[in-house]
Amino acid sequence: MSRFSPRLVALDIDGTLFVNSPDTGQVEERVTPPVLEAVQRAYDAGAHVVLATGRSTFGISHVWDQFGLPRDGSTALAVASNGSVIFRYPPVEVVSTVTFDASEVVGMLLEHVPNAAVAVEEIGVGYRINRPFPDGEITGRMTMQTVEELVAEPVTRVIIRDPQSSEEEFLELAEKLGLQGTNYFIGWTAWLDIAPEGVTKASALAEVARSLGVRQSEVLAVGDGRNDVEMLRWAGRGVAMGQSPLEVQEAADDVTETVENDGVAVELSRWF
Numbered sequence: 001m002s003r004f005s006p007r008l009v010a011l012d013i014d015g016t017l018f019v020n021s022p023d024t025g026q027v028e029e030r031v032t033p034p035v036l037e038a039v040q041r042a043y044d045a046g047a048h049v050v051l052a053t054g055r056s057t058f059g060i061s062h063v064w065d066q067f068g069l070p071r072d073g074s075t076a077l078a079v080a081s082n083g084s085v086i087f088r089y090p091p092v093e094v095v096s097t098v099t100f101d102a103s104e105v106v107g108m109l110l111e112h113v114p115n116a117a118v119a120v121e122e123i124g125v126g127y128r129i130n131r132p133f134p135d136g137e138i139t140g141r142m143t144m145q146t147v148e149e150l151v152a153e154p155v156t157r158v159i160i161r162d163p164q165s166s167e168e169e170f171l172e173l174a175e176k177l178g179l180q181g182t183n184y185f186i187g188w189t190a191w192l193d194i195a196p197e198g199v200t201k202a203s204a205l206a207e208v209a210r211s212l213g214v215r216q217s218e219v220l221a222v223g224d225g226r227n228d229v230e231m232l233r234w235a236g237r238g239v240a241m242g243q244s245p246l247e248v249q250e251a252a253d254d255v256t257e258t259v260e261n262d263g264v265a266v267e268l269s270r271w272f
Contacts, residue, residue: 005218006237007212009039011223015241018031020259032262034262054082056138056139084199100154115162115164116162118131119150119161126142128142129150158194202235222241225245226247232251
């Protein structure tokens, strides 16, 4: 069997590049020196480094800036909003988006969690929301609207957040409702991220890889969350972070160190 040689490195951000507190979910927006050096080595070796995240476009560009990438006037590609948006940077230039009608699914969810906060993404701007989210959880410009206004037009993603519920309650609710016609991802707390059906980080990465002339077997992907499962299964080599939930680790080909122990640097050092 020939030695695996990654030509595309897909990296999640929160819990993979950045440490996030399991208790509060607050993220330390800082790349450690070992991870910084490892990512730059991969880039210098000619690999395409692609950020693949649930974050929106404006939560990603400063991550590239921390890495000092891309260099020499070139641009990099990123997968945002769990695959609903692909963009190029710098500057932020949206390459593709996928939208869906979220009115039915939002209505169904609010029957069960009537006091939930709902957010729909405005690409490159911020979010339209029906009530404030806990501090720091979503970024960009916030515009207050009624739920009816939020879902009047097709959207790229919807976030449902209920600080009064638990992660377990949201898992049960999502399972019970089945959420047909959408893809959903449960976050580290009572946070439900809803995307168009069939849209995942994997579907967007497949599009990115095609555009770069990279085969699926040449993709290395690293992530830690339930929204990374499809990406880890799809990649030629999918690696889960050491602190990932068991279902994420089981979807991966291998498990690296935790984010606190620079798991991305440990994995990239095997190849670069």
